[in-house]
Amino acid sequence: MPRCHTLRAGLLAACLSVAGLGLAAQPARAVSWDLYVYNSVATIPSVRGVARIAEKIDTDTNHGLQIRMHLGGSLQINVTTITQAVGDGVIQMADDGFFAGSIPIGDVPRLPMLIRSQEEYAKIAPIMDKYISAAYAKRGVIMLGSYVYPVQVGFARKKYTSLADLRGLKMRVTSPEQGEFVKRFGGIPITMGPPEVPAALDRGVIDGVFTASAGAGYPWKDLLKYNYRLGVNYVNSYIVVNKAAFDALSPELQAAVRKAVTEVAPTITTDMLAEEDRLTQKMADGGMVVTPGTDADAAEGAKRMESLWDEWAKAHGPDGIAAVAAVRAALGR
Numbered sequence: 001m002p003r004c005h006t007l008r009a010g011l012l013a014a015c016l017s018v019a020g021l022g023l024a025a026q027p028a029r030a031v032s033w034d035l036y037v038y039n040s041v042a043t044i045p046s047v048r049g050v051a052r053i054a055e056k057i058d059t060d061t062n063h064g065l066q067i068r069m070h071l072g073g074s075l076q077i078n079v080t081t082i083t084q085a086v087g088d089g090v091i092q093m094a095d096d097g098f099f100a101g102s103i104p105i106g107d108v109p110r111l112p113m114l115i116r117s118q119e120e121y122a123k124i125a126p127i128m129d130k131y132i133s134a135a136y137a138k139r140g141v142i143m144l145g146s147y148v149y150p151v152q153v154g155f156a157r158k159k160y161t162s163l164a165d166l167r168g169l170k171m172r173v174t175s176p177e178q179g180e181f182v183k184r185f186g187g188i189p190i191t192m193g194p195p196e197v198p199a200a201l202d203r204g205v206i207d208g209v210f211t212a213s214a215g216a217g218y219p220w221k222d223l224l225k226y227n228y229r230l231g232v233n234y235v236n237s238y239i240v241v242n243k244a245a246f247d248a249l250s251p252e253l254q255a256a257v258r259k260a261v262t263e264v265a266p267t268i269t270t271d272m273l274a275e276e277d278r279l280t281q282k283m284a285d286g287g288m289v290v291t292p293g294t295d296a297d298a299a300e301g302a303k304r305m306e307s308l309w310d311e312w313a314k315a316h317g318p319d320g321i322a323a324v325a326a327v328r329a330a331l332g333r
Helices: 001-026 045-060 077-087 105-108 117-138 174-186 192-202 215-216 243-246 251-285 293-317 317-331
Strands: 031-037 063-071 093-096 141-148 152-156 170-173 187-190 208-211 226-233 236-242 287-290
Touching: 001 031, 001 192, 031 045, 045 093, 045 174, 045 251, 063 251, 077 093, 077 141, 077 208, 093 251, 105 236, 105 317, 117 141, 117 236, 117 317, 141 243, 141 251, 152 215, 170 174, 170 192, 174 187, 174 226, 174 293, 192 208, 208 215, 215 251, 226 251, 236 243, 236 251, 251 287, 293 317
Parallel strands: 031 063, 031 093, 170 187, 170 208, 226 287
Antiparallel strands: 093 236, 141 236, 152 208, 152 226
């Protein structure tokens, strides 16, 4: 009898041991993150690109990190407070393009008429990344990568075929610096996020917008009649994550997130650039009045904006002065 008791005890111990091994072998519970994008149209290239980042993370982690993407306007988060929402952990990840209020140093690449080609932007991006990463870090946010839209040009419901036509137009802008450009040519700048723009155009709250054809220009084409192709500035956008949420991931999941952003974010830039001319021509074929920018307007725009570069640098302290000086030196401007 004692022997039977010992045998049963041994079998029970063996079963418990096997059960324990079975539990240990179960996959770790999946982590879920919320990702917010500021654009409200799922079909535009930037949103498609961010969706690819989320899909790649899900696939590369074997569903260990699942990303729920939310379009602009679908959450109670104003696009201008995305940086804060990520830092506070309201969302874990975001496509942050309206960061000026929280990360003002990020607006250096957006200074009107300072950067005049995609090649120039690529030259100054590494200079700016260290400033922008440090500014995000102070808010509990990690900047993982970025992309840039094609050059921003003006679209309007009313006649806009030269800089002179800007006078009196109410233009939606994406940054205070773009707003200063509008003001210096007699226009009225109004800042608002993409979700609010279609209704504002329809009601006449604004007369036009600055964007790229491959940005929001094409989705809003039915509300616009004119496109003046004078490049004003470039708009950069950052893929960011909450630092605490990122640090809580395993090293393997962290590596997968970084890899997805590093590989996919640059393709958003190239995809939009490839679509810009095609979409612009498609709008022209559909009846939009598309006017090339003139050399005279480009020269006048640069002349009026040069003083803004210095004013902006001085207003943003030592980092602003250093960043603008480094960018101007790199561009020979």
